[in-house]
Amino acid sequence: AFLEFFQALDGPKRMVAFTVYGKTYYAGPEFEYRLGDWLLFGSETSGLPLQTHLDIEASGGALVKIPIVDTHVRSLNLAVSAGVATFEALRQRY
Numbered sequence: 001a002f003l004e005f006f007q008a009l010d011g012p013k014r015m016v017a018f019t020v021y022g023k024t025y026y027a028g029p030e031f032e033y034r035l036g037d038w039l040l041f042g043s044e045t046s047g048l049p050l051q052t053h054l055d056i057e058a059s060g061g062a063l064v065k066i067p068i069v070d071t072h073v074r075s076l077n078l079a080v081s082a083g084v085a086t087f088e089a090l091r092q093r094y
Contacts, residue, residue, distance in 0.1 A: 003055045012036035015061035017048055018085055022065030026088060031064060033089040041085075044078045 006015065013036040024031045040056070042048035053063060066084055068076060076084075 003059070006038070007059065013038065015040055015056045015059060016085075016089075017041075017053065017056045017061065017063050018066060018081055019048055019053065019063050020065060021047075021053060022063040024062060024064045026064040026066050026085060031062065033092045035093070037089060039082070039085050039089065041078055041082055044075065 006013065012034065014034060016033070016037050017040045018026065019042065040048065040052070042052075056063060066076060066081055
């Protein structure tokens with residue numbers, strides 16, 4: 001349902017999913033945020049469903065990761081991840 005809604009929207013758009021399975025660093029020189037990006041996050045306990053990962057890649061979206069040193073930290077809080085991602089997207093755009 002969400003994918004159909006998203007694809008029906010007018011204008012530039014791209015889904016950017018933040019996931020431990022991301023192939024690209026969220027703030028690295030190889031990744032640039034664009035006008036129309038939608039930042040997607042999964043739940044703290046299970047992340048985004050596998051089908052969502054597949055849909056995002058099939059639609060031309062991106063899977064990105066926020067690296068952490070897992071020696072001392074198991075995961076980032078969802079609110080912290082959203083804040084970090086939003087800051088970087090705005091920093092690049094403005």
